[in-house]
Amino acid sequence: MPDVNQWYYSEKVKDHFFHPKNFITEEPKEGEFDAMGEVGSFACGDIMKIWIKVEPETNRIKELKWRTWGCATAIASTSVFSEMITKDGGMTIDEALKITPKDIAERLGGIPDRKFHCSVMADQAFKKAVENYRSKKI
Ligand code: FES
Numbered sequence: 516m517p518d519v520n521q522w523y524y525s526e527k528v529k530d531h532f533f534h535p536k537n538f539i540t541e542e543p544k545e546g547e548f549d550a551m552g553e554v555g556s557f558a559c560g561d562i563m564k565i566w567i568k569v570e571p572e573t574n575r576i577k578e579l580k581w582r583t584w585g586c587a588t589a590i591a592s593t594s595v596f597s598e599m600i601t602k603d604g605g606m607t608i609d610e611a612l613k614i615t616p617k618d619i620a621e622r623l624g625g626i627p628d629r630k631f632h633c634s635v636m637a638d639q640a641f642k643k644a645v646e647n648y649r650s651k652k653i
Contacts, residue, residue: 524587525624531591536598538590539566539580548580550651552643556636561585563593563636565644575605581640585633588626592619592634596641608645614638 524532548566555562561584568578579597583589596619600611616634620626626634 523627524591525626527595527622527624528588528591528626531594531623532587535590535594537578537580537601538594539582542582543580548578550644550648552640552645552647554636554639554643556585556632558632559586561589561633561636563589563640565593565637565640567641567644567648569608569648570605574607574609576600576608576611577605579641581637583636585636586630588630588633589636591623592616592626593637593640595619595622596637600641608648611641612645 543566549569551564551566553562553564563581563583563585565579565581567576569575570577579600581593581597583593596614599614599622600606616631616638619634619637620631623634
């Protein structure tokens with residue numbers, strides 16, 4: 516029987532779970548962001564939504580906000596992902612697209628294998644947001 520008082524995740528996961536960065540509790544208003552991406556996980560049925568603001572001249576992600584109906588790992592993963600992408604003035608879209616779920620897991624000090632699909636949701640929702648952004652530019 517597992518000990519319910521035992522925390523099985525890294526301190527970094529704990530920190531991002533209890534203090535998530537760039538998390539929003541309400542849906543943004545129409546036009547507040549440049550694009551949005553949403554994915555659901557087949558593995559668990561949870562949902563992730565990501566909104567981005569992009570500086571058109573440089574293609575840098577100036578802002579990334581998110582909501583999820585997912586678990587602690589999904590929350591911590593998206594929180595750290597949002598930090599990686601927006602720090603120091605923001606990555607370009609192409610730089611940000613190179614971040615993998617493995618990079619996110621490493622940044623969190625590792626996550627259990629059975630929770631890996633949770634970190635994939637941030638990556639996939641971001642890619643959908645980029646698709647949405649690029650489709651508006653055509
Ligand atoms: Fe659904 Fe983690 S179990 S996002």
